[in-house]
Amino acid sequence: MNRIGQRQLSDVVERMVPPGLHFYYPDGDGPAFWQRVRESKAYAADVAEIKAEGKRLLGQAVPELTYALFSLYAKQGSRLEYERVYFERRRRLNTFALLGLLEPEREDYVEELLNAVWAICSELTWCLPAHVGERRPVADTIDLFSAETGFTLAELTLLLGDRLPKMLKAHILELVHRRLLLPFLEKGPYEWEEAEHNWAAVCAGSIGAASLLLLQEEREQDLLVRILEKTERSMACYLKGFGEDGGCLEGLGYWNYGFGYFVYYADLLFKRTQGELDWFSLEKVEAIAGFQQKCFLGGNAVVNFSDSFPHEQVQLGLSRYLAGRYDSVQSPPSALRADYRKDHCSRWATALRNLLWREQASNVPDWPPGDYMLEDAGWLISRTVSSAGIFGFAAKGGHNDEPHNHLDLGQFMLAGDGEFYLSDLGCGEYTKDYFGAGRYLYDCNGAQGHSVPIVNGCLQAAGRQRKASVVEQAISGQEARLTIELAAAYECPSLQSLRRTWRWHKHELPCLELKDVFVLTDRPDALLERFVTLIRPEQAEDDEGQLLLDRGTLALKLAYDRELLRLEVTERIWRNHDGEDEVWYTLDFHVLRPERHVELDFIFQFVRR
Incomplete structure (x- = not known):
């Protein structure tokens, strides 16, 4: 208007x-x-x-x-x-x-x-x-x-x-x-x-x-x-x-x-x-x-x-x-x-x-499948329905000066059967400092609490100029794909490019491929991939190079190259919005031989137990 x-x-x-009452009630x-x-x-x-x-x-x-x-x-x-x-x-x-x-x-x-x-x-x-x-x-x-x-x-x-x-x-x-x-x-x-x-x-x-x-x-x-x-x-x-x-x-x-x-x-x-x-x-x-x-x-x-x-x-x-x-x-x-x-x-x-206002009937058991690219927000969301269940994937770009901002460019999450396997902690306890100078020291707000890379010891920084650029996006019946450029999110002078690509394969049991490509002007001291989950991880029984996030009948198997990466799992505590302490885990993959050009691949595969 x-x-x-x-x-x-x-x-x-x-x-x-x-x-009058006619604004509220029939007749x-x-x-x-x-x-x-x-x-x-x-x-x-x-x-x-x-x-x-x-x-x-x-x-x-x-x-x-x-x-x-x-x-x-x-x-x-x-x-x-x-x-x-x-x-x-x-x-x-x-x-x-x-x-x-x-x-x-x-x-x-x-x-x-x-x-x-x-x-x-x-x-x-x-x-x-x-x-x-x-x-x-x-x-x-x-x-x-x-x-x-x-x-x-x-x-x-x-x-x-x-x-x-x-x-x-x-x-x-x-x-x-x-x-x-x-x-x-x-x-x-x-x-x-x-x-x-x-x-x-x-x-x-x-x-x-x-x-x-x-x-x-x-x-x-x-x-x-x-x-x-x-x-x-x-x-x-x-x-x-x-x-x-x-x-x-x-x-x-x-x-x-x-x-x-x-x-x-x-x-x-x-x-x-x-x-x-x-x-x-x-x-x-x-x-x-x-x-x-x-x-x-x-x-x-x-x-x-x-x-x-x-x-x-x-x-x-x-x-x-x-x-x-x-x-x-x-x-x-x-x-x-x-x-x-x-x-x-x-x-x-x-x-x-x-x-x-709830007169209209609705008998649907759940939302139908759908793929959504919110181009202004920089979000990709996919809800996949198969005979194996309902699965969800979401990833984001955007910028680091959003309302209720988190330092989370490149963050993503995976859900199956209504439960999260890779998570976003979300909303913490609101305090004076939560909306003050200490905001990003809270794990739920800072980059340290999100599934995003840490480059040569640098976390993502705050500010409107700290943004992700969409390089490619594509959605089809079989796959949803998104590539974003993340280098501008970091105060790391040697970082020239950091491209993160997600390929979400909508199989009966879906699979997510993640690829990160780092390009730096100098050889870094350290490169680290971090993933966030609320599930205590365990080693997959069938393969020493795979990690399992298991919720019982459904699990998420994470495959990575042990020749390139060393895994470190840390149990942590954060305080949720209700002021209660909750356990969460960081899965940190340390690059064993950091170079100026590094390509890392991860596969997240849902499996039935």
């Missing part, structure tokens, strides 16, 4: 229809919808999960957000202590709001809901400590979660109607104005307003959505115009972060997050303007909508470059909404539905729409 001027936007706002009939949810087998698992949470939370005191918890981030850089309590409060709000809609006769649910609303309205700030700084007063700060909270409360005032006391409604309206709408207009600009990643979509989208729900009087039209004008600019900035291929460099989790909030806002905007303002008509938006179906490598294993998780479920509401919008978007397998309790951030907008 092209930007429109303030005068044109003012005309559109004048013609807007007021928000605006909320009770009928929730009765169908209670009685339908299609929703049985969702309802059981929500009720289980209600049983767990019922009668518990609302956990306190103390100053001691808030101050931990400033004192020691840790986030999890405060955030666990913060998100538990949102879980209470979501759970009792949904239970109150499902079973309106339960007075205990209503009481718990009102207490949850009151508690959140009483918070000093809706921001997380990690997003509050000295540059801006706390009262003027807007982050992802403050914006989400305002959107949530605005939506609840509409959906709950008269069941929410007038005093609480008025208080919510006052808080949303004071904490979001007015600072957005008067205390900015905020850094995220022109961000080309999820912050623009979530912050601006939530504020825009809240304004569409709360501002409906004629006297509020000017305020709504001003908010939407800024929101529309931020949404355009968000879309600039994508290439025409629709690839999300932040990974599938952030696609669900950022693009999800883009869609939630765009849907409300479309409905209030009766289709006059339609982000969904853009070809790029359709391309982005198709990103999810390309990411799955079998089962719930997904391409997890950047700060992403290796296993994901789908948000059925968002997924089926997009499938209903676009013929090119596939409806996901129902088996991949995300459990209500899975979202550790407890996002109301997502949880609600997983119920509202």
Whole structure:
């Protein structure tokens, strides 16, 4: 959608229809919808999960957000202590709001809901400590979660109607104005307003959505115009972060997050303007909508470059909404539905729409096979289906200044039967240093934690100029092939060229050939090939020159030349996003006789045990 001027936007706002329950329910009939949810087998698992949470939370005191918890981030850089309590409060709000809609006769649910609303309205700030700084007063700060909270409360005032006391409604309206709408207009600009990643979509989208729900009087039209004008600019900035291929460099989790909030806002905007303002008509938006179906490598294993998780479920509401919008978007397998309790951030907008938007049926057992070259992102993804199972391969180029950047040019992964054999560690525990000067000392972020070469002791460096160039790409029914030039990724003056070629053979049991060609001006002291896995490797019984990564019925056999390479296996520990320690292994192949020109070949063959 092209930007429109303030005068044109003012005309559109004048013609807007007021928000109502018809934005959410067929014929605006909320009770009928929730009765169908209670009685339908299609929703049985969702309802059981929500009720289980209600049983767990019922009668518990609302956990306190103390100053001691808030101050931990400033004192020691840790986030999890405060955030666990913060998100538990949102879980209470979501759970009792949904239970109150499902079973309106339960007075205990209503009481718990009102207490949850009151508690959140009483918070000093809706921001997380990690997003509050000295540059801006706390009262003027807007982050992802403050914006989400305002959107949530605005939506609840509409959906709950008269069941929410007038005093609480008025208080919510006052808080949303004071904490979001007015600072957005008067205390900015905020850094995220022109961000080309999820912050623009979530912050601006939530504020825009809240304004569409709360501002409906004629006297509020000017305020709504001003908010939407800024929101529309931020949404355009968000879309600039994508290439025409629709690839999300932040990974599938952030696609669900950022693009999800883009869609939630765009849907409300479309409905209030009766289709006059339609982000969904853009070809790029359709391309982005198709990103999810390309990411799955079998089962719930997904391409997890950047700060992403290796296993994901789908948000059925968002997924089926997009499938209903676009013929090119596939409806996901129902088996991949995300459990209500899975979202550790407890996002109301997502949880609600997983119920509202999932009417379209889907009986497919898994995603179909597919090969995708995301040319702007520099990713090759192949999902191969045979009588032996589902197998996945993904490799990346790109550059080393991407959102949630890792030093990972040339990184690749292999999956079979929904499990990884060569892995990307993905997303570590978020701390102050994780997004600070020490970012690349974390193994999950630095080159040392990826399946990429180490050249004469040099790891990859950060920066937009540290990039990979695609030399060749080809996809056929039998093979997917990609060659990239990696020399620019390294601060190694003697490195003239480093070409990495993957050939993915789509046999019944697939095979990956990897070839690296090093060209240097001087003889290096050391050349090292590193591969990353979560599986303890073992020697293949049938060949001393082969390594086995075994998960039971399926294994990956790694063949290499023992005359050229010496293998070193190291068990290591990293801390995952939940703050838990996990074991991983580096398979380091040392070149025995480093020369100015070296060619190395590896074969990764899936085998049944």
